[in-house]
Amino acid sequence: MPLDTIYTAETPEGIALSLRPAGIVSRSLAWMIDFGIRLGIFIATAVAAGAFGGMGTAFLLITYFALEWFYPVAFELAPGGATPGKRMMGLHVVMDSGLPVTPASSIIRNLLRAADFLPAFYGLGTASMLLRPDFKRLGDLAAGTLVVYTDTVRLHGELPPAEPAAPARPLAPREQVAIVSLAGRATRLTPERLEELARMAGPVLAPAHADAPAAPRLLSLAHWVLGRREKAVR
Numbered sequence: 001m002p003l004d005t006i007y008t009a010e011t012p013e014g015i016a017l018s019l020r021p022a023g024i025v026s027r028s029l030a031w032m033i034d035f036g037i038r039l040g041i042f043i044a045t046a047v048a049a050g051a052f053g054g055m056g057t058a059f060l061l062i063t064y065f066a067l068e069w070f071y072p073v074a075f076e077l078a079p080g081g082a083t084p085g086k087r088m089m090g091l092h093v094v095m096d097s098g099l100p101v102t103p104a105s106s107i108i109r110n111l112l113r114a115a116d117f118l119p120a121f122y123g124l125g126t127a128s129m130l131l132r133p134d135f136k137r138l139g140d141l142a143a144g145t146l147v148v149y150t151d152t153v154r155l156h157g158e159l160p161p162a163e164p165a166a167p168a169r170p171l172a173p174r175e176q177v178a179i180v181s182l183a184g185r186a187t188r189l190t191p192e193r194l195e196e197l198a199r200m201a202g203p204v205l206a207p208a209h210a211d212a213p214a215a216p217r218l219l220s221l222a223h224w225v226l227g228r229r230e231k232a233v234r
Helices: 024-069 071-076 084-088 103-111 113-117 123-131 138-143 173-184 191-200 214-225
Strands: 007-010 016-019 091-095 145-149
Touching: 016 145, 024 071, 024 084, 024 091, 024 123, 071 103, 084 091, 091 103, 103 113, 103 138, 103 145, 113 123, 113 138, 123 138, 138 145, 173 214, 191 214
Parallel strands: none
Antiparallel strands: 007 016, 091 145
């Protein structure tokens, strides 16, 4: 089971991107902002169209259609990949691969908002988002898209001080990255959670008696992986 909501995507060039999917609250707020903008545009158009009789009514219907179906597509295909509401909430739309959203995918995800709305008030879309760790609605699943936060994901920060200690066995490159990433998040975790996660790395930590806490040994191993071995336990 995933321990957090970090989504890792690999580009065709083999570069791993760490993305943070946006949850239902931030996306709902973004939708409400966009709804307010579209409503304002529609009201302004209705006032202006009132002076043109039947032609004004036709123009108003065209405006409503464009706002409903092309407003999100136009903004998602722009360089920022986000509607004004998503921009204000720090979100944007990307492909599953982390690349910019394509025209076909943007059209598909927005056309399927009709299915997400069923049976009422985006019931199916909300259920899909709540049941998935990547918070995808039906339109995202069909289009292969993902709504993520635009801020850079920092997998780890500065490691807490600890005396370096060698691992119990040689570490693969991916194991080294995982150890350093986990240790670097130590200051953002509760001691209980850090200990729980550190025990998952037990097989590679320096040997100790059964009751010894795993978190300090994890931090020591992370310093050793980063090359701080002048005081390493041999």
